[in-house]
Amino acid sequence: MLEKLLHIAKRIGRRRWVSVPAGLVLLFITLNLLFPFHVQPRYSTILTAADGTILHAFLNDRDRWRMVTELDEITPVLRKTILRKEDRYFYFHPGFNPLAMARAAFRNLTTGRRTSGASTITMQVVRLLEPRERTYGSKLIELFRAVQLELFYSKDEILQLYVNLIPYGGNVEGIKSASLLFFGKPPQLLSLAEVTTLTIIPNRPSSLRLGSNNARIVQERNRWLKRFGQAGLFTASEVADALTEPLNAHRRAAPRLAPHLALRLKSQYPDQPVIHTALRPGRQAQVERLVANYVGRIRSLNIHNAAVLVVNNQTMQVEAYVGSADFNDAADGGQVDGVRAVRSPGSTLKPLLYALAFDKGLLTPKTVLNDVPTNFSGYEPENYDRQFNGPVTVEAALANSLNVPAVKVLQQIGTPALVDLLKKAEFETVKKQSKVLGLSMILGGCGVTLEELTRLFAAFANEGRLQPLLYHPPAPSLARRGSAPPLPRTAEPPPPYQGGGRGVVSPEAAFLITNTLTQITRPDLPNNFDNSYHLPRIAWKTGTSYGRRDAWSIGYNRHYTIGVWVGNFSGEGVPELSGANIATPLLFSIFNAVDYNSPKGWFRAPKGLTMRQVCAGTGDVPGDFCEHTIVDYAIGGISPYRRCSHRKAVWTDAAGAVSYCAHCLPDSGAVRRFYPNLAPELIAFYRSRRIPYAEIPPHHPACTRVFARQGPQIVSPNDGSEYFINPHRPQQLQLSCQTENEVRQVYWYVNDRLYRKAAPTEAVFFQPQAGPVKISCADDKGRNTNIRILVRAE
Ligand SMILES: [Zn+2]
Numbered sequence: 081m082l083e084k085l086l087h088i089a090k091r092i093g094r095r096r097w098v099s100v101p102a103g104l105v106l107l108f109i110t111l112n113l114l115f116p117f118h119v120q121p122r123y124s125t126i127l128t129a130a131d132g133t134i135l136h137a138f139l140n141d142r143d144r145w146r147m148v149t150e151l152d153e154i155t156p157v158l159r160k161t162i163l164r165k166e167d168r169y170f171y172f173h174p175g176f177n178p179l180a181m182a183r184a185a186f187r188n189l190t191t192g193r194r195t196s197g198a199s200t201i202t203m204q205v206v207r208l209l210e211p212r213e214r215t216y217g218s219k220l221i222e223l224f225r226a227v228q229l230e231l232f233y234s235k236d237e238i239l240q241l242y243v244n245l246i247p248y249g250g251n252v253e254g255i256k257s258a259s260l261l262f263f264g265k266p267p268q269l270l271s272l273a274e275v276t277t278l279t280i281i282p283n284r285p286s287s288l289r290l291g292s293n294n295a296r297i298v299q300e301r302n303r304w305l306k307r308f309g310q311a312g313l314f315t316a317s318e319v320a321d322a323l324t325e326p327l328n329a330h331r332r333a334a335p336r337l338a339p340h341l342a343l344r345l346k347s348q349y350p351d352q353p354v355i356h357t358a359l360r361p362g363r364q365a366q367v368e369r370l371v372a373n374y375v376g377r378i379r380s381l382n383i384h385n386a387a388v389l390v391v392n393n394q395t396m397q398v399e400a401y402v403g404s405a406d407f408n409d410a411a412d413g414g415q416v417d418g419v420r421a422v423r424s425p426g427s428t429l430k431p432l433l434y435a436l437a438f439d440k441g442l443l444t445p446k447t448v449l450n451d452v453p454t455n456f457s458g459y460e461p462e463n464y465d466r467q468f469n470g471p472v473t474v475e476a477a478l479a480n481s482l483n484v485p486a487v488k489v490l491q492q493i494g495t496p497a498l499v500d501l502l503k504k505a506e507f508e509t510v511k512k513q514s515k516v517l518g519l520s521m522i523l524g525g526c527g528v529t530l531e532e533l534t535r536l537f538a539a540f541a542n543e544g545r546l547q548p549l550l551y552h553p554p555a556p557s558l559a560r561r562g563s564a565p566p567l568p569r570t571a572e573p574p575p576p577y578q579g580g581g582r583g584v585v586s587p588e589a590a591f592l593i594t595n596t597l598t599q600i601t602r603p604d605l606p607n608n609f610d611n612s613y614h615l616p617r618i619a620w621k622t623g624t625s626y627g628r629r630d631a632w633s634i635g636y637n638r639h640y641t642i643g644v645w646v647g648n649f650s651g652e653g654v655p656e657l658s659g660a661n662i663a664t665p666l667l668f669s670i671f672n673a674v675d676y677n678s679p680k681g682w683f684r685a686p687k688g689l690t691m692r693q694v695c696a697g698t699g700d701v702p703g704d705f706c707e708h709t710i711v712d713y714a715i716g717g718i719s720p721y722r723r724c725s726h727r728k729a730v731w732t733d734a735a736g737a738v739s740y741c742a743h744c745l746p747d748s749g750a751v752r753r754f755y756p757n758l759a760p761e762l763i764a765f766y767r768s769r770r771i772p773y774a775e776i777p778p779h780h781p782a783c784t785r786v787f788a789r790q791g792p793q794i795v796s797p798n799d800g801s802e803y804f805i806n807p808h809r810p811q812q813l814q815l816s817c818q819t820e821n822e823v824r825q826v827y828w829y830v831n832d833r834l835y836r837k838a839a840p841t842e843a844v845f846f847q848p849q850a851g852p853v854k855i856s857c858a859d860d861k862g863r864n865t866n867i868r869i870l871v872r873a874e
């Protein structure tokens with residue numbers, strides 16, 4: 081536009097003479113360059129839901145409600161009434177109306193009074209953007225500004241500016257704010273009577289106050305309705321209906337749903353007056369209510385907060401976002417966004433670990449792991465209930481969230497492998513912590529957010545593929561192309577997963593995890609769980625962080641993934657806080673509310689999964705001596721093919737008191753018997769708990785064979801560790817070991833001198849001297865193990 085004007089000016093300038101109009105054009109161009117018009121209406125930020133309703137509105141930076149009305153929200157009725165009332169020739173004048181101005185000037189001269197009848201909508205916009213004292217000088221400036229507006233903006237844009245700037249008394253500005261705050265609806269839904277009401281207020285916003293002078297407003301409204309009728313703007317019956325309509329205007333509170341997401345997106349898009357989200361308004365309100373009521377009930381336990389995220393698995397859109405129980409409760413940190421707060425995950429990462437182990441071909445659901453006291457180089461995890469269960473399947477270990485088997489699996493896989501997978505799944509805090517994370521990370525020794533966990537579990541629901549959470553609706557063109565399926569209105573089963581995203585685990589592993597997490601015979605059902613409680617059909621995992629500071633429960637079915645966190649933002653732990661008893665009831669009630677007419681469809685086993693018979697004792701492929709077999713899943717080409725050796729044949733004498741090997745097997749009288757092939761740690765566990773088990777008889781004392789197999793394993797003290805002793809109050813160190821089945825006797829050596837002869841399970845104590853100490857343990861087969869420790873005086 082500017083270039084065009086300069087071009088015209090040049091053409092005019094080339095002429096010998098300069099006419100008056102051309103001079104005016106040059107003057108305008110110069111003034112326009114000197115005093116450009118910066119039109120920057122400062123709008124309130126509003127957050128809309130998937131259906132366009134306003135979820136949340138903020139005051140603008142001048143503490144005013146000035147919500148932007150989009151062009152398509154200016155209905156024909158609104159346009160007609162405004163133009164009729166304010167500026168009939170709006171679409172025909174250049175920003176000012178010379179005829180009206182002349183008429184007003186004449187009237188001012190003859191009556192000596194000032195009237196404002198000459199103001200066009202354009203000039204009113206100028207005054208609303210840059211208020212000035214009413215002088216003739218101001219009038220000239222406004223005239224200049226009006227021409228600028230007309231040159232650089234379309235008529236529709238100027239009309240839009242007008243409806244967004246007109247005052248409604250107090251701090252309410254613009255049709256949209258007035259419509260929402262006085263009538264509780266968007267401008268498109270206003271009736272003729274309401275539109276007329278809103279067009280008459282701006283001229284006298286202080287005397288015609290909506291909500292307090294409603295009777296006077298109705299009089300004025302009806303006067304204008306009749307005028308519109310006479311002018312033929314509306315039919316007689318339309319006007320007659322509008323005349324009888326009561327005025328229900330009163331000041332309402334601005335919408336305040338999803339306050340945490342609103343703040344988050346506002347800081348992300350500071351210059352965007354309207355932020356469209358994928359939230360579903362009814363769902364958001366419902367979940368906010370459920371969370372507030374639930375936290376109200378558990379407040380007496382000194383538990384004050386909760387956060388919830390509801391994700392649609394098909395679209396990955398976030399349909400509800402609750403950052404805290406009560407945003408306005410400053411005492412309990414209500415403004416903290418619990419969806420993004422970094423917390424300890426407790427046991428919630430275990431499903432990912434087992435999925436990784438399935439994919440690495442280490443385990444299958446029926447693989448047996450030993451849940452026995454284990455010392456991982458000084459780290460001795462306990463279970464939640466402080467009990468150990470002996471041999472358990474992977475399935476049971478995950479469903480019961482046992483700690484020792486999880487740490488063992490992580491040790492086998494290696495912490496870096498799990499860290500890499502979490503990085504791939506975009507766990508931001510884990511990325512930062514990656515160098516310092518150890519085995520304890522699987523029991524909660526790392527930082528995660530509810531958002532990250534919910535996104536991860538949605539990947540389990542989507543064949544192991546991780547996709548970003550969508551906070552905004554897809555662009556309309558995308559929706560039309562069908563890449564994002566629309567929300568199902570009826571209870572039809574959702575379409576199968578369409579692909580996309582990044583595979584963090586295989587579809588097979590994801591299915592196996594889902595299958596395990598769906599089992600309902602498990603201890604993390606709420607204590608008060610009974611048949612009257614409706615249990616949604618979901619897969620879910622609970623978690624409780626160290627010190628009972630965080631309670632988690634994340635669940636999913638094909639439709640939804642819902643993440644629930646309950647705890648205190650202060651980090652205060654509470655004895656009653658647990659994922660099962662505190663977070664899961666809220667998860668269930670939200671699932672029942674959000675997905676009450678859930679379709680019957682459930683996840684189907686992917687093609688890569690096969691079924692096979694395995695030994696019930698180990699989960700391995702049955703060997704020659706296995707008795708009981710059960711059915712297990714296997715991932716084709718991946719799952720381990722280990723032949724079971726859980727029982728072994730041993731030659732003994734007739735009484736079963738002595739065992740033989742091939743060297744010492746007598747020519748007659750020997751009997752072949754089967755004994756369980758137990759790991760030393762399991763034997764130690766059985767012995768310490770006096771659990772009977774079939775023990776292989778001691779080896780033939782006269783045998784000359786050299787035993788080559790594994791020697792005793794020293795479990796205390798820790799090899800390579802430093803121990804501090806107080807010289808004045810010397811403490812004792814415990815010596816303990818684990819041995820094979822047949823071992824009857826061990827010999828403890830300290831610095832190569834025999835210290836004590838003992839039974840394998842016997843606890844032996846000794847008082848160390850400062851300095852390096854070599855400790856050895858030899859068994860009755862002559863096999864020996866050494867460790868070294870360093871003892872320091874404190
Ligand atoms: Zn077996």
Ligand SMILES: [Zn+2]
Nearest residue numbers: 740741744783
């Ligand atoms: Zn022998």
